[in-house]
Each structure stands twice: as structure tokens, then as C-alpha cells.
Amino acid sequence: MTDALTINTKYLLTALMHSGVRHFVVSPGSRNTPIALLLAQLAESEKIALFVDVDERSAAFFALGIAKVTLKPVVVLGTSGTAITEFTSAVAEASVSHIPLIVLSADxxxxxxxxxxxxxxxxxxLFSHFVKQDLELTLQDNHPDVPEYIAYEVQKLIYQAQIAPRGPIHINLPLRKPLMxxxxxxxxxxxxxxxxxxAPNIVPQNTLEALQNKKILLLCGPNESEDYSELLRSFSEKYHIPVIADVLSRVRYTHTITGIDQFIKADILNDDALPDIVIRFGATPIAGQxxxxxxxxxxxxxxxxxxxGNDHSRHASHIVPIAVANFLEQLTQIQNNSTVQSEFYTVWQTMNQKYQNQLMHNVGELSLIDAIDHFTHDAQPIFVSNSMPIRDMDNFFLGRHTHNIYANRGANGIDGVVSSAMGMAATSQEQRSLLLIGDIALFHDMNGLMMGKQYQLPLDIxxxxxxxGSIFSFLPQAQQQEYFDTLFGTPLGLDLSRIAMLYDLTYEKISTxxxxxxxxRQSVVGTRIIEYSSNRQDNYEQHQDFTQMLREHFNE
Amino acid sequence: MTDALTINTKYLLTALMHSGVRHFVVSPGSRNTPIALLLAQLAESEKIALFVDVDERSAAFFALGIAKVTLKPVVVLGTSGTAITEFTSAVAEASVSHIPLIVLSADxxxxxxxxxxxxxxxxxxLFSHFVKQDLELTLQDNHPDVPEYIAYEVQKLIYQAQIAPRGPIHINLPLRKPLMxxxxxxxxxxxxxxxxxxAPNIVPQNTLEALQNKKILLLCGPNESEDYSELLRSFSEKYHIPVIADVLSRVRYTHTITGIDQFIKADILNDDALPDIVIRFGATPIAGQxxxxxxxxxxxxxxxxxxxGNDHSRHASHIVPIAVANFLEQLTQIQNNSTVQSEFYTVWQTMNQKYQNQLMHNVGELSLIDAIDHFTHDAQPIFVSNSMPIRDMDNFFLGRHTHNIYANRGANGIDGVVSSAMGMAATSQEQRSLLLIGDIALFHDMNGLMMGKQYQLPLDIxxxxxxxGSIFSFLPQAQQQEYFDTLFGTPLGLDLSRIAMLYDLTYEKISTxxxxxxxxRQSVVGTRIIEYSSNRQDNYEQHQDFTQMLREHFNE
Structure with missing residues (x-):
């Protein structure tokens, strides 16, 4: 006689597998024992990546990192109590950035x-503010309909997580003792x-015709849902469509426009650069202006x-909720006035080249971005922290070798960045990944380093x-010197070599x-911390200088 | 012309002061700038303790720790985004353990x-699952009624937080730029x-009469709401009422009954020990049986x-929602059959003495509790972590010098223990506090150590x-050797001396x-880590041995 708990849990896990879940992150506990044990057993025969992360906050962000790279639903499993509330931040981020994070909570x-x-x-x-749907399943019910019900409902839920607008799902699992x-x-x-x-993603013909003979500019915001990079690149080059590519768009390379925020800040865009129509893809661009x-x-x-559809500038007037790849394929049918479009393309490419030339004069943290751009290997996954690094990357990273850039850019938190980067690194064990982060964000999620130690994840941090917090130097409160450093600067005096030592990580320090x-280029196993010493005041001034120099360079 | 933001924020802060708030914990951000700045300014003239904690999860648990000791409402202020969701675990704990934690969230x-x-x-x-009430206030509204409205509503809310059942409150503050x-x-x-x-807390006379000539046993569970320790102690001794005092009851001392869970586990309680009536105070006792x-x-x-009223055993049949102190005062009117009660008292005191005698034979982590009991100074605040330390303390700590014991025992999480202990330590800067914690819980909240470094908090950890996780050795999954250590034991290989070094803390190691x-007894400034090396298997066996020896000792 099979007990209901065992059979129902197996149906649950199989339904998750049928739905494409291959990555599971488990935070141990007493109440989630049956699910964890049967999952560990399943992982012996099925192709499943099973990670154990004792810190629930870290676990959920780790799962998020995996989902960003794989574009697949990823499960995080926790035990009852505040262990589950620790998932909240990652679930909120998944909600805003449309990630199919699947939370299983024992209760x-x-x-x-x-x-x-x-x-x-x-x-x-519990997560009703953030999840697309939630469901409570009683795994210990021995009614004969229950296993089949579980299999159906779970597959429906995971499907929901993956259709637009994508988002997280919560399955709550109340369990009685005995739990074995x-x-x-x-x-x-x-x-x-x-x-x-x-249903096929077909753009109506009259919609396409409205684009006929227009100067078109593509604006690619952060993208964590579909991979249309190759298609977009050939499309842009073939039809001479300039592309402003956010560093998180996964389509940025040296021919796409970089530094648009600086262009606007320095006020160097003239009327030649104005398109008739901008077509936006992806989420809100990092370029704030x-x-x-x-x-x-x-x-x-x-x-x-x-x-x-989420446009906080309330300006986009025509929303086309169709996959970008499908849209681009159909767009090739109408592009035709190549002369006007080509001239427009040239305007932007000229500016782009001029901007890129200036980057070689960069110093400090700005030059670090260029160095990363040069020294990363092809298609290398890079995770970038909020708040300053992602802005610098958006302004100064050209994508010479890789466009696989990720960030927690839904809610822009600094609370789970290390763990998310570890999740990213866990998906590509054969090549090293990279994380760019500041000291305050590193501190928030130091616990994420434990996954680097335990799984020897190949990540350079x-x-x-x-x-x-250097971002505050750019805000009005920087004038309030009396309270500034205590309330906003918040120097923590972290010794990064000691952090590395604590987690048995390789440590290097560079000052240039x-x-x-x-x-x-050094061969290294596991996670490594590379410290770049900087200074908040210098960094602030270097950014101001850059904008000033850009203005002068363009007005020459 | 005063701007609305400034005047409204000042009314908000003054209303908090009027409501008895004297402790504020701030997690910096851009959106909460105006509140943080005006608070810092206010703190220069008013008697306010203002702490800055960059990690929001830590900040909320730190505030919780302060509230536990002061029995007053404590404010934690955060900035918009996942920073706020990081408060969730502490808010959940405050909800279950009835702590008036006041969350201010910029939005x-x-x-x-x-x-x-x-x-x-x-x-x-956002916290509707856990708070008693929430409110959204627009601080930038310049309607003349608004400042007065804010002052009234905030005082009403903080009052709500403090009346039974006590609990957390959330005030959400949407703010537009400019934020200065x-x-x-x-x-x-x-x-x-x-x-x-x-209204006066008066117990009806017929209720009291029902207690006449009954063998009464008092059962004091965890208490974080009113201080009735002196009253209870003199009451118990004067009227010969035995008291089973949970280690978190704040009434435990050597004459109260310790180790009740062991008494039941070893099956050594006979009919003489059965009372006619048990009167419970406080929350769910740690003694699980x-x-x-x-x-x-x-x-x-x-x-x-x-x-x-919250009794998950569903056995308590008469609920008296009246302050314990008031109840005890009125109870003195009826206690009279002193002979029966005195004999009953002697039964329990004899068992208690016998139990306490056995403690001197303890070894390992069990003996550590006795050592702490001996070496703590009078009225020393002690914070105890879940899951094993609090059980051991409940079984083996007699309260020779202090009953000021605290824990996060509402939802029993291990996620914010260090920070809560730091909050506790921050309230008694003139004497050293103590935290007893295991390595897994320490790891979860290592960030809490930063407050120890930054404020030189006098805490021995x-x-x-x-x-x-040694608790899992006591659960059925310990039999599943194949997956046990990976899924449940979760050895992290932490080097505590390196943790101490990272945070510039004093470090000591003891093996006995x-x-x-x-x-x-050594004089030391700031936070200190004292490592006691132990072993999960030994610890499990020592606990089994204790119960076995207890059984034999009582059956001699």
C-alpha cells in the first residue's frame, strides 16, 4: 500500500519535470523533508541540477539567477515559517522582471x-502581491483523484509562469507529521x-504598413524572456536600422549605440538623430533620461x-504584445526606403564611433568597464550589480566579446546580487562567469559566497x-555634509581579503x-574576488568630467 | 513658506515621539531621504537613539531586539523596492510574538x-498578512488639515500596536521628487x-472563587509584553504555588521548575504532581510535550x-485576557487552603532539586548551558538562538543570576538572530550582553555582526x-544516511576566527x-565571539544519555 504523501509528492515532482523544470534549489528544513528526500532520489536517475543553499534569501536569488540564463522555470523549495518570508525579495524581483520563479513552500x-x-x-x-497565481496542495490526501489533479494543476501553473506577462508562482504545501x-x-x-x-504571433498587415517609409530606430531594453539577438543583428545591418541597445538587452555589440544617457546629459543630440518611429523592445532601459x-x-x-506595455514615461502609444522575433521576421516584408534609412543609420553610427573613441581617455571606475569589455572572453556571462555598476556598464561597455549581461533590474535591489550571480555561474560550469559589484551590495549578500565555496562555482567577482554607497554622491543629499556619511555614504570598512579568506576564495587586488x-587569464578553480580600490569623491568627479569632455568633443 | 514635505514629516516624527518611540533604525536609501535627514536633525535635540543599518533584513531584526527589551514600539525605516520586502521576516516574527515593531517604508x-x-x-x-494595521500617508500634501491628521492617525496606530494582542504596524509613505x-x-x-x-483590568469575583481550595500550578510561557517577575516570585513563595517557568518567561530562577520537557520525556511524573488547575501565562512554552x-x-x-488565547493544544478552556500582574494581585484575595497547596509545592520542589542535582554530571553542549548559568552576571541580558540552543537553555538553564532571556520564538526562525541580539545589546550599553547561537544560525545573519563592529556593541557571542544543523540529528531523516548530510546536516565548514577577523571582533575559542x-571575566570592548567546538553525533548521544540517566535517577 503506497502512502499518499509519497505518491502525491512524486506526481508533483514529475509534473514539474514535464513542465520543463530542471533546476531545483533547496533550503533544508524539517517540514519540507518529504519533498527534499524524494527530489534527491529523483535526481539520481533524472537529469536534474539540485542545489542546497541553507540561507533562504540567497537560495531564492540563486534560483532567480539560473532562470535568467536558462529562460526556464526554476524551483526554490523552503520550509515553514520565516524561512519562507526570506524568499519575498526574490519573488518581488521575479514579479517585476518577469521571471518564472517557482516557489514551493512547506507549511x-x-x-x-x-x-x-x-x-x-x-x-x-503569502506572495499575492507578486505572484501570477498561487495554489495550496494537500499532499497527504489519499482520495484517488488527487495525484492526477496535482499533475494537471501543477503543469497549468508552470505554464502560466511562462506565458506573458511571465512571472513567479507559489505552491504552498501544508504537511502533517509523520513527514518521512x-x-x-x-x-x-x-x-x-x-x-x-x-496561437501564432502574427502582426496584422496594416500595422506593418504604418512603418513603411519611416525612419526607424530600435530601442532594446533589458531582455530576460526570449533570445532574438542574432535575428536583430542581421536585421539591423541588412536594413540599416540603428539600435540603441541597453547593456541588458542581450543584443549589444560594438555596432549598437552605447552611452545614450550621456548623449542626452551632454545635450549633443540634434534633429538629424530624431527618428520618425521608435520601436521599443524589452523592459525599462537603464538610461534614465x-x-x-x-x-x-x-x-x-x-x-x-x-x-x-509597462512604460512609466506614459509615451508609447502603440503596444504590440507579440514576440520580438516574430515581429522582426514580419518587419522584413515592409522595409524599403533604404536611402533615407541609410542616411539616418549613418548619423547614429558616426555619433557612436565618436563616443566610443572618447572611452579610451577614461580613468578610474569608468576605465574599469572598458578593461572588462576588452578582457572578457566570447559569450562570457556577466552579472552586474545595482546601483552604480549597472549604470556604468550601460554607459561604457561596448560588448566587444559578449552580450550575455544580467542584472536584477526589475526592482533594482542590491540584496541578492551575489546569489543571483552564483546561480548564473552554476549554469555554465564549463566557462568562467563574471560579477561586477560594489562593496555595499557585496556586503548585503555575502552569504551568497557560500555557494561559490560549496559548489566551486567558476565566478570572478x-x-x-x-x-x-557611491550612488548617493550623485544625489542632492550630498550637499548635507553634516549627516551625509552616516546616513548615506555608510562606509563599512570591509577588508575584502578577509571575506575571501572566510569563504576559501582566491583573492586578488588591482589598483589600476x-x-x-x-x-x-590566470587559470583558477572556483570563485575568485578581484578587488579594485576606488574612491567615492574621485569617482563622482570622473563622471562629471566625462560628460563635460563629451560635450566639448562633440562641439569641436 | 514652509514646504509640505518638511512640516508633515516633522508632525509624523513628533507623533512617533509622543507615542513613546525613542529608538529608530534606519536603512539608507534615496527615497527615504527626507525622513532620515529630519530624523537625524531631531536626534540632536531630543533623546533619541538612532541606528543606521545598511542591511534591511538585519535592520528590522535589530529593531525587534530593541523592542523585546524595552517593551516599547521601535521604528525601522526603509527605502522603496526590495529593501522593504527584506523587512518581511522580522515583521512576521513580530506578528507571532506580539512585538510593536513600527515599519516606515518610503515608496x-x-x-x-x-x-x-x-x-x-x-x-x-505589503505586510497585510502580519501587521495589525497599515496606513498610507502622503507627506507632500499641503492641505491645511494634513499635519494634524498625520499626528492623530500615527498616534492611534502606535497605540494599536501596543494594545493586546500587540503587533507590528506598517506606514507606507509614497514620495515624489524633489526629496530634500x-x-x-x-x-x-x-x-x-x-x-x-x-479600562481597569478587573477579574470578576466568581472567576476568582473557582480557584478556591484548588491545587494550583502556574505555567509561565515566553513573555515579551509585561514585566511581572517580582510580583510572581513573591506570590509563588508566599502562597506556595509551584511555577513551571519557561526560560523565556522572564520569571525563571532556581526555585522555579526547570526541565519539564525532560520530566515528561523520561516519564517520571506521577499523580502527586498533577494539579487541579494550571494557570498559563505567556506564549507557547518551548517544552514541546x-x-x-x-x-x-x-x-x-x-x-x-x-x-x-493562542493554544495549539486546544486544551485551555478558560481564557482571561487580563494583564498577568492584575490577575496575580487579585488572586491573593482567594488563596487559602495552605496545607494542601504546600504539600503540592513540596512535591514539585523535591523533583526540581533532584533534577538540578543531575545537571552537574552534564557534558558537552549540555554542560555549556550550566557554565553560562554560573558565569553570567546579575540581570545580564541573554539572547538565545533557535533551534537547539533555546531547547537546551529551557532544559538546563536555572537562572542563577538572570532571567532576562530573549529569543525570536514567535515564528522560531534562525534568520535574524544575530541582529536581534545586537538590538538587545544596544539597549544596555553599560553592561555586556550575551548571545548563545549555533553555527548555522550565525551564518544566516552574519551581516548582523556589522552593527557590533560599527557601534562597538558590548555583546559576547x-x-x-x-x-x-544539529537539530536534524533528532529527527526521523537522520536514518536516511544517503542524503542526510547534504540535505539536512549541511556542514558549512565555517572558520569562526575568520568571521571575527572580518568584522574586527575579539575572538576566543574554548574546547571545555x-x-x-x-x-x-576579561575586560573587553565591543563584540566578542567565543567559539565552543562541538560535534553533532556526540551531542545527540549526550542528550539521549541525559534522559536515560534522569529516568534511572528518579527510579532509584
Whole structure:
């Protein structure tokens, strides 16, 4: 006689597999014992990557990092109590950045709710602010319909997570003692696999015709849903469409426009650069002034993509919620006035070249970006932290060798960056990955380094250590000197060599960017910290100087 | 002309002061700039303790720790985005353990919600699962009624946080740019202070009469709401009422009953020990089997106290939601049959003495508890981590010198223990505090050590390092050797001396408990880590041995 817990849990896990889940991150606990044990057993025969991360906050961000790279749903499993609330930040980030993060939370059964039983909080609908759907499943119910029900509902939920707008899902699992599954059960499973046929993504012909003979500029924002990089690149070159590519767009390379925020800041864009129509893909660009510039110049803006539509500039007027790849394929049918478009393309390419030439004069943290750009290997995955590094990357990283850049850019938190980068690194064990991060964000998620130690993850962490939060130097409170450093600068005096020592990581320190290439070429196993010492005041001034020089360079 | 932001924020802060808030913990950010700046300015003239903690998860648990000791509302202030979700675990803990934690969250204004604006998540009602009430205040509204409205509503909310059942409150503050307040504003404030007259806590006479001539046993669970220790102690001694005092009851001393869980486990309680009536105070006792024992023996159980009523054993049949102190004072009117009660008292005191005698034979982590008991100074605040340390303390700590023991025992998480202990230590800078914690819980909240470094908090952290989660050795999965250490034991191989070095903390290591006294007597400034090396398998066996020896000792 098979016990209900064992068979239902196996149906749950098989349904997840049928839905394409191959990565599981487990934070151990007592209440989630049956799921963890049966998952570990399943992982012996099926192709599953199973990670154990004892810190739940880290675990959820680690799972998020995996999902960003694989574009697949990833499960994080936790135990009852505040362990589950620790997932909240990553779930919020997944919500805003449209990541199919699947939260499985073990819970205590109804008779232990709300009455002082230990390790019990209100978990039903806990993530209702952030998830697309949630569901509570009773795995210990032995009604004969239950296994099949679980298999169906779970596949429906994971499908929901993956259709636009993508997002996280929460499955809450109240469990009674005894919690031990039958590890010797060999009941044959009959889990029906659902297949979903999607409606074709066809753009109506009259929509396409509206683009006829228009000067078109493509604006590619952060993209974590579909890979259209090759298609876009050949499309842009063949039809001479300039592309402003956010560093997180995964389409940036040296021919796409870099530094648009600086262009606007330095006020060097003239009327030749104005398109008739901008077609936006992806999420909100990092370049903070770009959308406002489009609005100010009343440039007709379309917003295309399955998750499209969130425009806080309230300017995009035509939303096309169709996959970008499909849209681009159909767009080739109409592009025709090649002369006008070619001239427009040249305007932008000329500016782009001029801008790129200036980068070689960069110093400090700005030059570090250029060094990273030079020294990374082809298609290398790079994770970039908020708040300063991602802005610098957007302005100064040309994508000479890679466009596989990732960040937690939904809610822009600094709380789970190391763990997410570790998750990214875990998906590409055969090549080294890279993380660029400041000292404050590193501190927030130092626990994420434990995954680097335990799984020997091949990640180089470049830390710009300027002893505090450098972003605040750019904000009005920098004038309030009396309280500034205590409230905003917040120097922590971290000794990065000691952090490396604590986690048994390789440690290097550079004071100029020259040495970076040599270090990156060294053969090393596991995670490495590379400290780049910087200074908040210098960094602030170097950024101001850059904009000033850019203005002068363009007005020459 | 005073700007609305400045005057409204000042009314908000003054209302908090009027409500008794004296401790503020700030996690810096851009969006919460005006509140942080005006608070820092206020702290120069008013008696306010202002702490800056860059890690929001740590900040909220730090505030929780302060509130546990002061029994007053404590504010934690965060900035928009996942920074706020990082508060969730501490808010959940505050909810279950009835702590008046006041969350102030800066938010983005409505026009930036749900449309791709950076660092924006859904914050309205974010903590609705856990807070007693929440409120959204627009500080930039210049309608003349607004300052007065803010002052009233905030005082009402903080009052709500402090009346039974106590709990956390969330005030969400959407703010538009510009965010800089007027630091030179000197508009006189007219913030009316509300006073609340509470109905007297009078127990009806017929309720008291039901206790007449009954053998009474008091059961004091964890208490974080009112201080009735002196009253209870004199009451118990004068009227010969035995008291089973949870280690978190704040009434435990050598004459109260310790080790009740062991009594039940070893099956050494006979019918002489059965009371007619048990009167429970406080929250769910740590002794996991105690409530079940009362239920099994059908002992009439009353549950008294302002937050009373959450009984997951579903056995307490008479709930008296009246302050314990008031109840005890009135109880003195009826106690009279002193002979029966005195004999009953002697039964328990004899067992208690016998139990305490056995403790001197303890070894390993068990003996560490006794050493702590001996070497702590009078009234020393001690924070105890979940999961093993708090159970050991409940079983083996007699309270020779202090009953000021604290833990996060609402939801029993291990995620914020260090920070909460730091908050506790911050309230008693003139004497050293102590934290007892295992290596896994220490790892979860290592960031909390930063507060120890930055504020030189006088805390001794005794870490039982058994390289993993020792609680799992006591659970059924310990039999699943194939997956046990990976999924549950989770050895992290932490080098505690390196953790101490990273945070510039003093570090000591002991392998026996003998050396503990000498170390604790040493004069030291700031936070110190004292490592006690242990072993999970030994620890498991020592616990089994203790119960076995206890059984034999009582059956002699």
C-alpha cells in the first residue's frame, strides 16, 4: 500500500519535470523533508541540477539567477515559517522582471495555524502581491483523484509562469507529521504530460504598413524572456536600422549605440538623430533620461514584445504584445526606403564611433568597464550589480566579446546580487562567469559566497571598493555634509581579503585596470574576488568630467 | 513658506515621539531621504537613539531586539523596492510574538506604480498578512488639515500596536521628487499629544472563587509584553504555588521548575504532581510535550494575560485576557487552603532539586548551558538562538543570576538572530550582553555582526560550532544516511576566527566549559565571539544519555 504523501509528492515532482523544470534549489528544513528526500532520489536517475543553499534569501536569488540564463522555470523549495518570508525579495524581483520563479513552500497543516504552534506563520497567499497565481496542495490526501489533479494543476501553473506577462508562482504545501516518505516505493507513475499549442504571433498587415517609409530606430531594453539577438543583428545591418541597445538587452555589440544617457546629459543630440518611429523592445532601459527625451521630442513610440506595455514615461502609444522575433521576421516584408534609412543609420553610427573613441581617455571606475569589455572572453556571462555598476556598464561597455549581461533590474535591489550571480555561474560550469559589484551590495549578500565555496562555482567577482554607497554622491543629499556619511555614504570598512579568506576564495587586488587582463587569464578553480580600490569623491568627479569632455568633443 | 514635505514629516516624527518611540533604525536609501535627514536633525535635540543599518533584513531584526527589551514600539525605516520586502521576516516574527515593531517604508508615488519605473514594487498593504494595521500617508500634501491628521492617525496606530494582542504596524509613505526637506525650517510645531485611559483590568469575583481550595500550578510561557517577575516570585513563595517557568518567561530562577520537557520525556511524573488547575501565562512554552501532557491528564487549564488565547493544544478552556500582574494581585484575595497547596509545592520542589542535582554530571553542549548559568552576571541580558540552543537553555538553564532571556520564538526562525541580539545589546550599553547561537544560525545573519563592529556593541557571542544543523540529528531523516548530510546536516565548514577577523571582533575559542568563566571575566570592548567546538553525533548521544540517566535517577 503506497502512502499518499509519497505518491502525491512524486506526481508533483514529475509534473514539474514535464513542465520543463530542471533546476531545483533547496533550503533544508524539517517540514519540507518529504519533498527534499524524494527530489534527491529523483535526481539520481533524472537529469536534474539540485542545489542546497541553507540561507533562504540567497537560495531564492540563486534560483532567480539560473532562470535568467536558462529562460526556464526554476524551483526554490523552503520550509515553514520565516524561512519562507526570506524568499519575498526574490519573488518581488521575479514579479517585476518577469521571471518564472517557482516557489514551493512547506507549511504546517490547518490545525496548527493561528494558535501559537511553533514555526508557523500565515503562508497561504503569502506572495499575492507578486505572484501570477498561487495554489495550496494537500499532499497527504489519499482520495484517488488527487495525484492526477496535482499533475494537471501543477503543469497549468508552470505554464502560466511562462506565458506573458511571465512571472513567479507559489505552491504552498501544508504537511502533517509523520513527514518521512517511503523511499522504497516503486509504484509505477502515470503522469500525463500536457502540451500547449500557442496561437501564432502574427502582426496584422496594416500595422506593418504604418512603418513603411519611416525612419526607424530600435530601442532594446533589458531582455530576460526570449533570445532574438542574432535575428536583430542581421536585421539591423541588412536594413540599416540603428539600435540603441541597453547593456541588458542581450543584443549589444560594438555596432549598437552605447552611452545614450550621456548623449542626452551632454545635450549633443540634434534633429538629424530624431527618428520618425521608435520601436521599443524589452523592459525599462537603464538610461534614465532616454524615455523622457523621446517624449519631449514627441517621437512616435511603439512597444513590442510578449511582456510589453509597462512604460512609466506614459509615451508609447502603440503596444504590440507579440514576440520580438516574430515581429522582426514580419518587419522584413515592409522595409524599403533604404536611402533615407541609410542616411539616418549613418548619423547614429558616426555619433557612436565618436563616443566610443572618447572611452579610451577614461580613468578610474569608468576605465574599469572598458578593461572588462576588452578582457572578457566570447559569450562570457556577466552579472552586474545595482546601483552604480549597472549604470556604468550601460554607459561604457561596448560588448566587444559578449552580450550575455544580467542584472536584477526589475526592482533594482542590491540584496541578492551575489546569489543571483552564483546561480548564473552554476549554469555554465564549463566557462568562467563574471560579477561586477560594489562593496555595499557585496556586503548585503555575502552569504551568497557560500555557494561559490560549496559548489566551486567558476565566478570572478570584481568588486569596486569605494567604501560606501557611491550612488548617493550623485544625489542632492550630498550637499548635507553634516549627516551625509552616516546616513548615506555608510562606509563599512570591509577588508575584502578577509571575506575571501572566510569563504576559501582566491583573492586578488588591482589598483589600476592594467593588471586585470593578466589576472583574468590566470587559470583558477572556483570563485575568485578581484578587488579594485576606488574612491567615492574621485569617482563622482570622473563622471562629471566625462560628460563635460563629451560635450566639448562633440562641439569641436 | 514652509514646504509640505518638511512640516508633515516633522508632525509624523513628533507623533512617533509622543507615542513613546525613542529608538529608530534606519536603512539608507534615496527615497527615504527626507525622513532620515529630519530624523537625524531631531536626534540632536531630543533623546533619541538612532541606528543606521545598511542591511534591511538585519535592520528590522535589530529593531525587534530593541523592542523585546524595552517593551516599547521601535521604528525601522526603509527605502522603496526590495529593501522593504527584506523587512518581511522580522515583521512576521513580530506578528507571532506580539512585538510593536513600527515599519516606515518610503515608496514611489502613484504615477510610478505598476508601469516599469525603477525600484518600484507593490508596497501598499505589503505586510497585510502580519501587521495589525497599515496606513498610507502622503507627506507632500499641503492641505491645511494634513499635519494634524498625520499626528492623530500615527498616534492611534502606535497605540494599536501596543494594545493586546500587540503587533507590528506598517506606514507606507509614497514620495515624489524633489526629496530634500528644508533643513532650516523653524515653523513652530503644534502636535497635540493623545493620552489613552485604559479600562481597569478587573477579574470578576466568581472567576476568582473557582480557584478556591484548588491545587494550583502556574505555567509561565515566553513573555515579551509585561514585566511581572517580582510580583510572581513573591506570590509563588508566599502562597506556595509551584511555577513551571519557561526560560523565556522572564520569571525563571532556581526555585522555579526547570526541565519539564525532560520530566515528561523520561516519564517520571506521577499523580502527586498533577494539579487541579494550571494557570498559563505567556506564549507557547518551548517544552514541546508539556501542553500535550496537561491535555492527556485532563488538567483544567486557564490561560491568562493580555495576549492570551493562542493554544495549539486546544486544551485551555478558560481564557482571561487580563494583564498577568492584575490577575496575580487579585488572586491573593482567594488563596487559602495552605496545607494542601504546600504539600503540592513540596512535591514539585523535591523533583526540581533532584533534577538540578543531575545537571552537574552534564557534558558537552549540555554542560555549556550550566557554565553560562554560573558565569553570567546579575540581570545580564541573554539572547538565545533557535533551534537547539533555546531547547537546551529551557532544559538546563536555572537562572542563577538572570532571567532576562530573549529569543525570536514567535515564528522560531534562525534568520535574524544575530541582529536581534545586537538590538538587545544596544539597549544596555553599560553592561555586556550575551548571545548563545549555533553555527548555522550565525551564518544566516552574519551581516548582523556589522552593527557590533560599527557601534562597538558590548555583546559576547558564544557559538556552539558543530558544523551543521544539529537539530536534524533528532529527527526521523537522520536514518536516511544517503542524503542526510547534504540535505539536512549541511556542514558549512565555517572558520569562526575568520568571521571575527572580518568584522574586527575579539575572538576566543574554548574546547571545555572550564575556560568560559575566565574569558567572560576579561575586560573587553565591543563584540566578542567565543567559539565552543562541538560535534553533532556526540551531542545527540549526550542528550539521549541525559534522559536515560534522569529516568534511572528518579527510579532509584
Amino acid at each position: 504546517r497543516p490547518q490545525e496548527l495555524q493561528n494558535n501559537g504552534a511553533p514555526q508557523t506563520i500565515s503562508q497561504t497567499h 516518505p517511503d523511499m522504497n516505493d516503486d509504484t509505477p507513475l502515470r503522469v500525463k504530460q500536457l502540451t500547449w499549442t500557442m 532616454l524615455l523622457g527625451w523621446l517624449k519631449k521630442h514627441e517621437v512616435t513610440t511603439w512597444y513590442v514584445g510578449e511582456d510589453a 570584481i568588486v569596486t571598493n569605494n567604501n560606501g 585596470t592594467q593588471g586585470l587582463g593578466d589576472i583574468l | 514611489r508615488p502613484q504615477e510610478l506604480q505598476n508601469n516599469g519605473a525603477p525600484q518600484t514594487i507593490s508596497q501598499t498593504h 526637506p528644508d533643513m532650516n525650517d523653524d515653523t513652530p510645531l503644534r502636535v497635540k499629544q493623545l493620552t489613552w485611559t485604559m 508539556l501542553l500535550g501532557w496537561l491535555k492527556k491528564h485532563e488538567v483544567t487549564t486557564w490561560y491568562v494575560g493580555e495576549d492570551a 558564544i557559538v556552539t560550532n558543530n558544523n551543521g 566549559t572550564q575556560g568560559l568563566g575566565d574569558i567572560l
